Structures are given as structure tokens and as C-alpha cells.
Amino acid sequence: MTQKRIAGFLFIVFALAMYSVAYAQSSKQLDINSATEEEMVAIGIEKAAAKKIIEARPYRNKSELVSKQLLTRPQYDKLKDLIIAKQAVTIKEVPSKPAGK
Numbered sequence: 519m520t521q522k523r524i525a526g527f528l529f530i531v532f533a534l535a536m537y538s539v540a541y542a543q544s545s546k547q548l549d550i551n552s553a554t555e556e557e558m559v560a561i562g563i564e565k566a567a568a569k570k571i572i573e574a575r576p577y578r579n580k581s582e583l584v585s586k587q588l589l590t591r592p593q594y595d596k597l598k599d600l601i602i603a604k605q606a607v608t609i610k611e612v613p614s615k616p617a618g619k
Contacts, residue, residue, distance in 0.1 A: 547602040550583070551576050561600045563589075577603040 548561055550571055558568035570588050580603045583589040589597070 548600055549604045550580060550601050551603055551606070562597060563593075567593075576606065578605070579603050 548557055550558075555565065555568045555572060558571065559565055563571070567588060571583065574586055574588060577583070580598065580601050581594070582603070583601075584591055584594045
């Protein structure tokens with residue numbers, strides 16, 4: 519093989535690898551309301567920030583990380599596609615009917 523073909527082949531392999539990583543990250547977002555500190559660190563959140571995020575739970579939406587000053591805007595912009603803030607499912611009590619009616 520010529521050097522140009524090898525370079526072209528390596529470029530294609532690299533591009534497919536990067537696409538694969540991006541797709542895997544976008545298809546599975548990390549829930550900041552339930553993620554562990556280790557999971558947050560794995561996506562690029564600093565350990566100290568991950569601890570603060572866990573302590574300040576729950577979140578209505580992921581942008582609260584900026585409004586509560588847990589992440590800076592540039593940090594949030596890098597991570598916003600990797601995170602989500604799922605809401606806990608709550609069961610409302612059904613009012614009971616008065617007896618005898």
C-alpha cells in the first residue's frame with residue numbers, strides 16, 4: 519500500500535471511531551439526579567463539583583447546575599449534551615370519599 523492509501527485508511531478508521539464515541543455518548547445521557555460521583559467524573563465533571571452536585575439534589579432541569587453555581591457556563595456548555603435531569607415519579611394520593619355516601 520502507498521502512504522496515501524494508508525493515511526486515507528487511518529483517517530476513515532479514526533473518523534468512524536470518533537462517530538462511534540459521539541453516538542454512544544448522545545444515546546445515553548447521565549441523569550444528574552441519580553448518577554454516582556464516579557459516573558460524573560467519567561464524563562468530565564471535576565470530583566469536587568460532582569460532590570456538590572450530589573449534595574444539591576434534586577434538580578428540575580440540568581441548567582440549574584449553572585444557576586446554582588455548581589458549574590460555570592463553559593463547563594456546562596461542554597457537558598449539556600451528556601446530561602439530563604430526570605424527575606422522580608410521585609404518586610398523588612387520591613382523596614377518599616366520605617363514609618356513608
